[in-house]
Amino acid sequence: MAGSVGMCGRLNTSLDPADLADELGASLVPHAFSERYNVPPGSTIPILVDRPDAGGVIERRLEPARWGLVPGWAKDLRAGFRAFNARAETAAVKPTFRAAFGARRCVVPVRGYYEWEVRATGSTGGGTADAPGRGSTPEKTPWLMESAAHPLLLMAGLFEFRRLSAEEQEAAGADPAAASGWLVSATVLTTEARGHLREVHDRMPVMLTRTQMDEWLAPERGSAEAGALLSAVIAGFDPAAVVRRTVSPAVGNVRNDGPELVEPQG
Numbered sequence: 001m002a003g004s005v006g007m008c009g010r011l012n013t014s015l016d017p018a019d020l021a022d023e024l025g026a027s028l029v030p031h032a033f034s035e036r037y038n039v040p041p042g043s044t045i046p047i048l049v050d051r052p053d054a055g056g057v058i059e060r061r062l063e064p065a066r067w068g069l070v071p072g073w074a075k076d077l078r079a080g081f082r083a084f085n086a087r088a089e090t091a092a093v094k095p096t097f098r099a100a101f102g103a104r105r106c107v108v109p110v111r112g113y114y115e116w117e118v119r120a121t122g123s124t125g126g127g128t129a130d131a132p133g134r135g136s137t138p139e140k141t142p143w144l145m146e147s148a149a150h151p152l153l154l155m156a157g158l159f160e161f162r163r164l165s166a167e168e169q170e171a172a173g174a175d176p177a178a179a180s181g182w183l184v185s186a187t188v189l190t191t192e193a194r195g196h197l198r199e200v201h202d203r204m205p206v207m208l209t210r211t212q213m214d215e216w217l218a219p220e221r222g223s224a225e226a227g228a229l230l231s232a233v234i235a236g237f238d239p240a241a242v243v244r245r246t247v248s249p250a251v252g253n254v255r256n257d258g259p260e261l262v263e264p265q266g
Helices: 017-024 077-082 098-103 166-172 195-199 210-217 223-235
Strands: 044-052 058-067 085-087 105-110 112-121 137-147 153-163 182-192 203-205 242-246
Touching: 017 044, 017 058, 044 153, 044 182, 044 210, 098 105, 098 153, 098 223, 105 182, 105 210, 112 153, 137 153, 153 203, 153 210, 195 242, 210 223
Parallel strands: 058 182, 085 182
Antiparallel strands: 044 058, 044 105, 105 153, 112 137, 137 242, 153 182, 182 203
């Protein structure tokens, strides 16, 4: 592997939620939408959930969430900035994610996600890509990962609710993830990268098929069943289901957010 930084920390959510809801057979929680090609943690992302409606009937919904899970017991909303990813190996037991793993699982449908391949250049000797030599300069190449056969990737996630104080509600402003007086937040599960994806980064999101999506969302599954399903999903993942291509280095700056970012390079 050529070296790595961070984990799954940038998304392409340029697909219209109305189109996503139709594609995934879900009702849509209405909210303002703008195409986004460079979405960092702390931003609004779409999540797919199976939740009971007012009459207690399970309904599949596509709704907005803040990327970065904030447990209901968290004293500070900034906890979410440390929890935009959850390691699949430990999510079922970590206090931040444990309750959600057993009862509040979601799917994060996106156009794609970005990772940066890091290589050392200009070394004066004595190093490798993972341990550069003296005088080396890291060269970061951004890659966009997309589904090989479908217009979107389905990433396994967890979500939570936290009641907002009056001050927090005021600070949230027009954030659609906080419109109800409760903050809806989410995290993306990650695992060890497989196949060609490992050439870019040592971690990857846990990605689901349509059948696995239905099984992951099923609210009747408890933590043990969800854990067994997660292990099976990871073991059966085919790296050929994901394609990758280099994109503009401008994606490294979160202030850049337009379709030109995903134009093929080279």
